[in-house]
Amino acid sequence: METHILFFAAAVVAGLINSLAGGGGLITFPLLALVVPPVVADATSALALFPAYPSAVWRARSKLGEVRRLWLWLLLITSALGGLVGALLLVWTGERNLMFLVPWLVLGGTVLFVLEPRLSRRSGSAHQDRGLATALWPLAAAVVFVVAIYGGYFGAGIGILMISALSLLRMGDIHRVVPFKNLLAGCLRGVAVVVLVIYGEIAWGYGITMAVGGLIGGYLGGALTGRINHTVLRAVVVIIGFGLAAYYFWTLYGPSGLHFGGE
Numbered sequence: 001m002e003t004h005i006l007f008f009a010a011a012v013v014a015g016l017i018n019s020l021a022g023g024g025g026l027i028t029f030p031l032l033a034l035v036v037p038p039v040v041a042d043a044t045s046a047l048a049l050f051p052a053y054p055s056a057v058w059r060a061r062s063k064l065g066e067v068r069r070l071w072l073w074l075l076l077i078t079s080a081l082g083g084l085v086g087a088l089l090l091v092w093t094g095e096r097n098l099m100f101l102v103p104w105l106v107l108g109g110t111v112l113f114v115l116e117p118r119l120s121r122r123s124g125s126a127h128q129d130r131g132l133a134t135a136l137w138p139l140a141a142a143v144v145f146v147v148a149i150y151g152g153y154f155g156a157g158i159g160i161l162m163i164s165a166l167s168l169l170r171m172g173d174i175h176r177v178v179p180f181k182n183l184l185a186g187c188l189r190g191v192a193v194v195v196l197v198i199y200g201e202i203a204w205g206y207g208i209t210m211a212v213g214g215l216i217g218g219y220l221g222g223a224l225t226g227r228i229n230h231t232v233l234r235a236v237v238v239i240i241g242f243g244l245a246a247y248y249f250w251t252l253y254g255p256s257g258l259h260f261g262g263e
Contacts, residue, residue: 004209007031011210015052015217019182020225021237022159023244024049024217028210036203043193043201046155048210050193052218053186059222060179071140071171076187078141082148083188087195090153103248105150106157109164110241113234140169144184151185152192156248158185160241174233178225182218 010031014024025045032041032048057064064072143165151158162181163174171177196202225233 003035004206007206008209008213011048011213012217012220014049015055015214016221016224017217017240018049018052018159018214019056019218019221020178020233021163021240022157022185023240024052024214025156026244026247032203032206035206040201040203043196044203044207044210046189046196047193047202047207049214050186050189051211051215052221053182053189055215055218056182056222056225057179057186059219060182060225063176063179063225064183070137072183074137074141075144075184078145079148079151079184079188080191082145083152083191084195086149086152086154086188087192088152089149090192091195091199091201100252102154102156103245103252106160106241106248107245109157109161110238110245113160113164113167113241114238143169148184148188151188152195155189155192157241157244158189160237160244163237174230174237175225178233178237179222182222 007028010027014027016024017027018024025042028045028048029041032044035041036044144162147158147161147165150161159181162185163177166177166180166184167174171180228236
């Protein structure tokens with residue numbers, strides 16, 4: 001009972017962090033790895049954190065109304081397909097070859113997010129940005145599809161990567177991008193969870209308890225997204241992004257060389 005209470009509390013905190021930027025798997029995966037094999041721990045962590053996405057989206061749903069319907073459906077379908085491809089690659093290959101790219105992807109995505117305001121100012125006015133975005137919708141779909149494949153195959157840092165991609169694609173300010181990120185990431189991770197369930201990689205005894213915690217944490221995170229100051233929210237995303245990169249660099253290249261997983 002004490003273990004389940006601890007895991008539930010950890011999932012609440014992880015769901016909150018995931019709904020803001022990502023990185024909740026750094027809390028849930030290590031705990032699960034203490035009681036189940038690594039691959040099962042990673043799959044169960046994905047299940048535990050999945051409810052955080054729809055609850056966060058629901059709490060901040062008003063922001064999604066500002067996103068063009070064409071963009072919404074185009075990128076939603078693209079994310080689902082990418083998540084499916086990534087999850088199938090994972091279960092068919094049984095390997096995590098992309099783990100060596102994780103710290104570099106997270107670091108690069110965070111740096112791009114930091115530079116995004118400066119890049120936007122150089123690219124022209126908001127009206128020009130909207131025209132450019134419409135003209136380049138195939139590129140936007142391709143970028144999100146690649147990110148979604150990675151997210152379905154190996155979810156580490158998917159939140160930071162999705163935020164960076166949406167910011168560079170001129171999807172709006174941080175208060176609009178984070179709920180949109182939660183919608184797309186939740187879609188692709190949901191597809192991945194279905195695949196992992198079908199292939200029997202979930203430890204249900206822990207997963208159900210943690211999924212309830214993730215649901216609560218995601219709702220709390222969605223509430224905070226709309227209330228946190230624009231600058232503060234960007235700072236939170238940057239801090240989590242660089243923290244994730246540092247953690248994964250240490251995990252991969254440090255003396256222990258441990259296997260890792262996460263969101």
